[in-house]
Amino acid sequence: MHHVGMTVTDLAAAVAFFEALGMELEGKAHMEGEFVDGVIGLDGSRSEIAMLRTPDDRYRVEFSEFQTPDAVDGSSHAPINALGLRHVAFVVDDLDDTLARIKPLGGEVVRNVETYQDMLKTCYVRGPEGMLIELCEYFS
CATH class of the missing domain: 3.10.180.10 (2,3-Dihydroxybiphenyl 1,2-Dioxygenase, domain 1)
Known part of the structure; x- marks a missing residue:
């Protein structure tokens, strides 16, 4: 596994929280253009991303904060028994x-x-x- 990706509306808060868990910021980037749209399947997307890694450099978590299109509710407060990636x-x-x-x-x-x-x-x-x-x- 290379990384797990999560979409957030407050990139700074997500980064601060995961740094408090002991993860290290690997880098941030602005993402847009045909290449990105082709990969993620959204036209005209613009986002800021941050990649954090575990101290042993084995695992990563990527956070994306979209400027366009607007983020949609993915039931972020769903209970553990809801289908999909939960924790x-x-x-x-x-x-x-x-x-x-x-x-x-x-x-x-x-x-x-x-x-x-x-x-x-x-x-x-x-x-x-x-x-x-x-x-x-x-x-x-």
């Missing part, structure tokens, strides 16, 4: 510290932080624009 999961070193860093950026635990058999502490978090993020801390 992205990250392993973190310290779940409590991570939650403290993302709370000021709008990160809210969906229900509980749970521990499974002294192996794993995990929770779902809603981030910017309703993104559903799973955070996992494994115990050694």
Whole structure:
């Protein structure tokens, strides 16, 4: 896998949230033109994108903020049992510290932080624009 792509209406907020999760900004770019339209299937598109990578450089998340055409609601606050891509999961070193860093950026635990058999502490978090993020801390 190279990356997961998400469309947002506030690129800066999405970047700040994922940087607080420990991801690193790889770069930003303006996207438009025939090549882009041909790939994504939208005529006259213009967008700003940001690519973030995990600290180990293995995985990436790409955010797109469209100027044209306008973004459409994709049920960003759908529950976990809705069809389609629902969440992205990250392993973190310290779940409590991570939650403290993302709370000021709008990160809210969906229900509980749970521990499974002294192996794993995990929770779902809603981030910017309703993104559903799973955070996992494994115990050694």
